[in-house]
Amino acid sequence: MSYKLSLARSIIRNQSKNQILSNMTQKNYLAAAPVSKPAVPYPVDTSVGPMFRYQKSLPRLPVPSLPETLAKYLNSVRPLVNEEEFAKTVTAVKDFQKPGGIGDELQRRLLSKANNPNVINWLEDWWNDLAYFSYRDPVCVNVSYFFAYKDDKLRKDPAVRAASIITAALEFRKLVVEEQLEPEYAKNIPLCMDSYRMMFNACRYPKKQTDFELTFDPATNNHVTFIRKNKFFIMDLVKDGKQLSTSEIESQIKKIYELAGNTKDPSIGALTTENRDNWADYRNLLLAADPRNEQLLRKIESSVFAVCLDDTAPVTRDELSHACWVGDGRNRFFDKSLQFIVFENGKAGFCGEHSSMDGTPTCRLNDFVCDSIFKNRVNHGSPNVRSGLPVPEQLNFTLNKDVLDVIAKAEKNFDDLVAKHDLRVLMYQGYGKNGIKKLGFSPDAYVQMIIQLAYYKMYGASVATYESAQTRKFAHGRTEVCRSFSVDSATWVKAMEDPLVPVETKAKLGQKAISSHVKYMAEAVEGRGCDRHLLGEKLPSIFTDPTYAKSTHWNLSTSQLSSEHFDGYGWGEVVPDGYGIAYQVNANVLCFNVVSMHLNNHHMCHYLKEAADEMKQVFEIVQAKEGRVPSKL
Structure with a gap:
């Protein structure tokens, strides 16, 4: 042994x-870069971007x-x-x-x-496996964590607020992908930035006994997953080689609201709230229902991040925090590393998947998003909306009776679990x-x-x-x-x-x-x-x-x-x-x-x-x- x-x-x-x-x-x-960089006692690696310039010099645990x-x-x-x-x-x-x-x-x-x-790192593989990927209880409630944002007085319309959050998050993503993000420091000691590799275009996968996580090429995956009324939509963030402006993202989100309508679909997202072994079985059922379902899932899994457009309107801090933490367990995909959540009344927050990344990187991401919007430091691009933007793609999964039955089971298990808290x-x-x-x-x-x-x-x-x-x-x-x-x-x-x-x-x-x-x-x-x-x-x-x-x-x-x-x-x-x-x-x-x-x-x-x-x-x-x-x- x-x-x-x-x-x-x-x-x-x-x-x-x-x-x-x-x-x-x-x-x-x-901020993306401190006002003044501390005097760091490590040599600089010029073969990589600033984000990783001290990475090779970090001591071992x-x-x-x-x-x-x-x-x-x-x-x-x-x-x-x-x-x-x-x-x-x-x-x-x-x-x-x-x-x-x-x-x-x-x-x-x-x-x-x-x-x-x-x-x-002597601990890394053991810890990641035993503490996270082999953990079988639902990640929702047990592992996932949340940040609840303060109100944005200028953006009470949910489409407007969601668009600004996405643009700000994309600015942070650009810094990460291009390795231009300034490292974090404890006094004058740089901290390990390796976990930022698992931030964007990442997803956890259920597998019997132990899960795993995959990341996808950010150069070829510039789409965001939206969830509204339990329905999944894919929005490309680039058209003709140019990133969509905040106004264009807003116009696309409004189309998603229209496409989603007022009725809810069976909640595939609820399956991600299940015991991990159960979710592994249910995912196989979903793939067996139609081979095309795997391609649709891959679009969610490979997306930059998910944006949950909830149809609820939390008012108090208790209500907002609870909604960011678990929501209704349906309008989510808890395996995505990053989920931004925007509510009907313009309130917003975030839910993080925890297996490969702790809270300090995502805290930095979320603070950057909120701070840059609040201080009007976001480059929102042109206020004009280009003609011919492709309509966001709705992912139409094929669901048979077996899948519908396990969705109902997952919803009940989630409701029972959350009711205990x-x-x-x-x-x-x-x-x-x-x-x-x-x-x-x-x-x-x-x-x-x-x-x-x-x-x-x-x-x-x-x-x-x-x-x-x-x-x-x-x-x-x-x-x-x-x-x-x-x-x-x-x-x-x-x-x-x-x-x-x-x-x-x-x-x-x-x-x-x-x-x-x-x-x-x-x-x-x-x-x-x-x-x-x-x-x-x-x-x-x-x-x-x-x-x-x-x-x-x-x-x-x-x-x-x-x-x-x-x-x-x-x-x-x-x-x-x-x-x-x-x-x-x-x-x-x-x-x-x-x-x-x-x-x-x-x-x-x-x-x-x-x-x-x-x-x-x-x-x-x-x-x-x-x-x-x-x-x-």
Whole structure:
């Protein structure tokens, strides 16, 4: 049996929903090119475009030493268990790392792979397979993620807004295809840009046991898929060698609205919401119904991206976020890497397929789209519409009874799955990133403590907490886990809820908890967390120890991506008794998206607000006593 030094499949199935986003706020590098490039300590490769000029110089993902990882693991699980349980865990760890034991053997094999000159990233193939392509549950709800855009006051007509979004997205695509997009940086270190290859003209395919993904030549595939009333349309973006202007795209979209009419077709898109093995079978049924169906599917799969023209009109943030996340499960094709969504009232958003690309690249794409439109930096082209534009092509699939039956089954399964979930958005307007910085703290670590305190307020206990940390400073790096719940955070939340503890002590313990989180995150982004390292399909006692299962049962699945143009973003919970809490740390507001299987999300939102209020109060009181009162948050 091959040892794969990672989490067991059963644990990875829970984690895979969680690998969406990094802790990094997209700030200085959201534009196509930063105002000033940092001094980078890597040589420049002039044989490729600027986007990949540092790619060959990126270091490989490190393999931590076994003692380092196990010490970090023990420290992270200590507050989760009692003395007796912890003693058993210590024994399991000692047995695992004894000289000449299974730990040494696994570490030796891992180092052998990591040192293979033909292997770019020792984790990459294992992680992509186990966490994504072998994951069999539906990607919708479980894996897909969304961004909900703020309103565009100038473009309330859905055709107008959709056209502007497409034009802006095509500008970003041009930068990617021509390799002119400026790399992203963490301080002065460039990040891996390889995943951008999977952004446009890409699609996931269902296959029994493990899926796969294909990309298509952008030079010969310049068409967009539109979905309206469950019907699929193809629009060519180029005519006579020239890209369609925004006005021309708008006129073509209006034709799609007319062609779609007021009736809905059977929803082929609903099949993409199914269990992946079921979808593989259903796809074969669809192909068997008519050989021409495969050609029609290929047009969807090879398109630049999909645009979903929904016939609903969400109003509240909750409604908009839910509609961007899952919609009605029909007017979608969840295997496409990029789906832009525009609603009847002009509201809009995005849904991303997650298997080959994490959230930072798509956050950058979506922020670029919104920011360039808002700041009128989009080249919309001529306002005149050329004559003779070909009518968008409707894809008329042949559907027999077998296909219609599985569509109905998929729709019911989707409805049942979504009905088990609740989504709530809290837009906390008390303060944001600027206010947290004035208090002297890391914004991300501070918000993680808000979440810790809110959970403790609600349940009187603390739980294993996952925060995604990106490892893209390494070649083909994706994510590592930052374990947010710690000995220090456990001590602090108890103090915050104890009215007899002096406010000075609460502040001191809070500062220590935040510092502890910052330290763990710094190690995680360097590839020195404990979760990616500890992985094995043949499980030694360290992995069968109940403490290990408890420490990877992520009751709190959290992550941050931020944009001033988003009204929400998020994904689903990773365990049935847990929460998915995505958050944005914007300049003056904090946005929390809370998803769970009806675990009183409205109460969680209440406690998040209460925790944010109380933390601010504690730190301000102490600063005032010390004579260093911050300006108004």
